[in-house]
Amino acid sequence: MSVQQRARLRHQGDISGLPIEGGTLQWLVDRDLGALHVMAYRMTLDPDSALSHVHRGTEEVLYVLQGSGEVRVEGVTPIALDEIHPVMPRLDLSGLIAASLKESAVAPRMMDERQVTPTLMGERSFRVLVSPEVGCRQMTQFTGVIPTGRAPLHAHPHEEAVYILAGTGRLWIEDQPVGDLRSGSVVFFPIGIRHTLENTGRDDMKVLGAFSPAGSPQAKLPPSH
Secondary structure, eight states: OOGGGOOEEEEGGGSOOEEETTEEEEEEEOGGGTOSSOOEEEEEEOTTOOOOOOOTTOOOOOOOOSOOOOOOBTTBOSOOGGGOOOOOOOOOOTTSSOOOOOGGGOOOOOOOGGGSOOEEETTEEEEEEESGGGTOOSOEEEEEEEOSEEOOOBOOSSEEEEEEEEOOEEEEETTEEEEEEOTTEEEEEOTTOOEEEEEOSSSOEEEEEEEESOOOTTOOOOOOO
């Protein structure tokens, strides 16, 4: 298989950290793993640090794992959405099917996971935190809860990055177990790769997921024959 066709399992503790201004950055999923649509990193900031930056032509979603702090957008804190004017260059949307994005309407959003109603998917559940419904056009972020056991194999019509927040388990690709999962494990799934996560512990396993193109975590491709 080429690098674009392979699912990849990595563990946070095995990934080298890159020093950045006021902290450390670990690339969890990037183009070296074959990712074309979604990338993921873990950033640790030192106390009283501030990292100012802008992403040109891309969307970014952050999930706070632990700690406390404040978000500053264009030097404004705390966030008042009607006073925010994001630094964004004009995007080239000529290659997109729906090129109706109005830059003047783009604004950062803050979401509280506890206020998002979970959606049941069999015995599992998930909360969609970020999606086109809140202005993110190219990706979806969600958290999921997996009880003890293994769901059926499935494949998605999108690239997906999954980060294990809590619990232990096993990764299955097709009909083969390919590695153990623990807090800090991250998995990259290319489009169309059949997979499932098995919870091998007694407690629920919690995961953080992001995928692109945007859509629903329930979206699946028909079984291949």
